[in-house]
Structure formats: C-alpha cells, structure tokens
Amino acid sequence: GENVEQHPSTLSVQEGDSAVIKCTYSDSASNYFPWYKQELGKRPQLIIDIRSNVGEKKDQRIAVTLNKTAKHFSLHITETQPEDSAVYFCAASRQTGANNLFFGTGTRLTVIP
Amino acid sequence: ETGVTQTPRHLVMGMTNKKSLKCEQHLGHNAMYWYKQSAKKPLELMFVYSLEERVENNSVPSRFSPECPNSSHLFLHLHTLQPEDSALYLCASSQDRGHEKLFFGSGTQLSVL
Numbered sequence: 001g002e003n004v005e006q007h008p009s010t011l012s013v014q015e016g017d018s019a020v021i022k023c024t025y026s027d028s029a030s031n032y033f034p035w036y037k038q039e040l041g042k043r044p045q046l047i048i049d050i051r052s053n054v055g056e057k058k059d060q061r062i063a064v065t066l067n068k069t070a071k072h073f074s075l076h077i078t079e080t081q082p083e084d085s086a087v088y089f090c091a092a093s094r095q096t097g098a099n100n101l102f103f104g105t106g107t108r109l110t111v112i113p
Numbered sequence: 114e115t116g117v118t119q120t121p122r123h124l125v126m127g128m129t130n131k132k133s134l135k136c137e138q139h140l141g142h143n144a145m146y147w148y149k150q151s152a153k154k155p156l157e158l159m160f161v162y163s164l165e166e167r168v169e170n171n172s173v174p175s176r177f178s179p180e181c182p183n184s185s186h187l188f189l190h191l192h193t194l195q196p197e198d199s200a201l202y203l204c205a206s207s208q209d210r211g212h213e214k215l216f217f218g219s220g221t222q223l224s225v226l
Binding site: 032034036043046049089101104105106 | 117153154155156158203213214215217218219220
C-alpha cells in the first residue's frame with residue numbers, strides 16, 4: 001500500500017517568516033494530495049488540496065506544490081501568524097474516495113510572536 | 114450544532130468495561146468513518162460506512178465494534194480494551210464514499226487503564 005512520510009515533525013518559525021512542510025509518497029499512482037490542519041484540542045480541517053494534473057495551487061497565504069517525478073509535495077505558508085500554530089497532516093490517495101487516504105505523521109508548527 | 118459532533122469528549126475506562134462512542138453528522142453526508150489518532154503515528158482508518166453499509170474494515174481487533182443505524186449516526190462499541198488502545202478516536206463524514214473531503218468531529222480522547 002501507500003506510504004506517506006512527512007518532515008519535519010516539529011517546526012518553529014518567527015511570526016512573519018515562511019514555513020515549509022514536506023511529504024513524500026511511495027505509490028506513483030497516487031493522484032490526490034490534501035493537507036489538514038489540526039489546532040490544539042480541535043478537529044482536523046482540510047485547508048488545501050492538489051491533484052496530480054497540476055503542479056501548484058495557492059490560496060491566500062498557503063500554497064501546495066507537487067513534484068510527481070520525485071513523488072513529493074510540500075505545503076508553504078507565507079507571512080506566518082500565531083493562529084497558524086497547529087499540527088499539519090499531509091495525505092495521499094490513488095483513487096477517488098476518502099477511505100483510500102493515507103496520512104503522514106503530522107508536523108507541529110509553532111509560530112513565535 | 115452543525116457539522117460532526119462526537120460524544121463523549123473524554124473517556125476513561127478499565128479493561129473490563131464496555132462503553133460506546135457516538136458520532137452524529139448534520140451535513141447530509143452519506144459516508145462516515147472512524148479513525149484512530151495516536152501520538153507520532155499517522156491517522157489510522159478503522160471503519161468506513163457508506164449509506165449505512167460497512168464497506169471497509171481495516172483489520173481492526175474485534176474488541177472494536179462499529180454500528181451505523183442510519184446515515185447520520187455512527188457508534189463505536191468498545192469492550193475488553195487494552196492500554197495500547199488509548200488514543201484520540203475521530204469520526205468523519207464525506208458527501209459520499211467517492212468524495213475525498215473529510216469533515217472531522219472533535220474526537221473522543223480515550224484512556225484505558
């Protein structure tokens with residue numbers, strides 16, 4: 001099955017700096033890559049996703065890039081704010097259907113004011 | 114409350130107890146899921162229900178027993194659990210099994226003594 005690795009496990013940045021979280025996947029047939037954000041004590045929420053037919057997607061301060069050849073994708077957060085502090089999970093899926101999502105181990109991002 | 118609600122938020126139980134976790138979704142979705150979230154591990158998919166029919170069971174021990182009486186409610190019945198079952202149990206729903214976006218509940222933090 002799919003294996004998703006996520007790095008780093010923890011990340012601290014100064015407010016206003018950028019943060020980058022990277023994930024690799026093993027199944028070349030994976031074609032859907034979502035990112036979930038989980039604030040402390042709260043539920044995971046989808047923040048952005050990308051499909052394999054595009055290389056980059058942006059939504060305000062967050063962006064995701066995908067390199068299909070290298071089988072890795074990254075989350076980029078610019079101009080970080082304290083409310084960006086959370087655990088971020090990447091995931092990969094080779095076919096339609098949430099039951100086929102394979103998650104990474106998560107990255108705890110801390111934005112220092 | 115709208116979205117996905119889970120009760121209880123916290124549960125402490127002994128290994129010989131029987132308890133149930135409850136999940137309710139108010140989104141009109143047709144698919145519901147149980148996930149297990151342990152520290153430093155990926156989210157683990159336990160069960161998937163689509164239109165009240167169990168469609169996936171990822172080799173979960175029989176001490177976990179799901180029940181989906183209708184498309185809005187999902188239960189996880191627990192009996193004779195082990196300390197290693199202590200984790201955050203997350204319920205999620207999606208439009209249908211073929212729709213990737215998951216809406217999570219806030220979870221039940223389970224401690225098995």
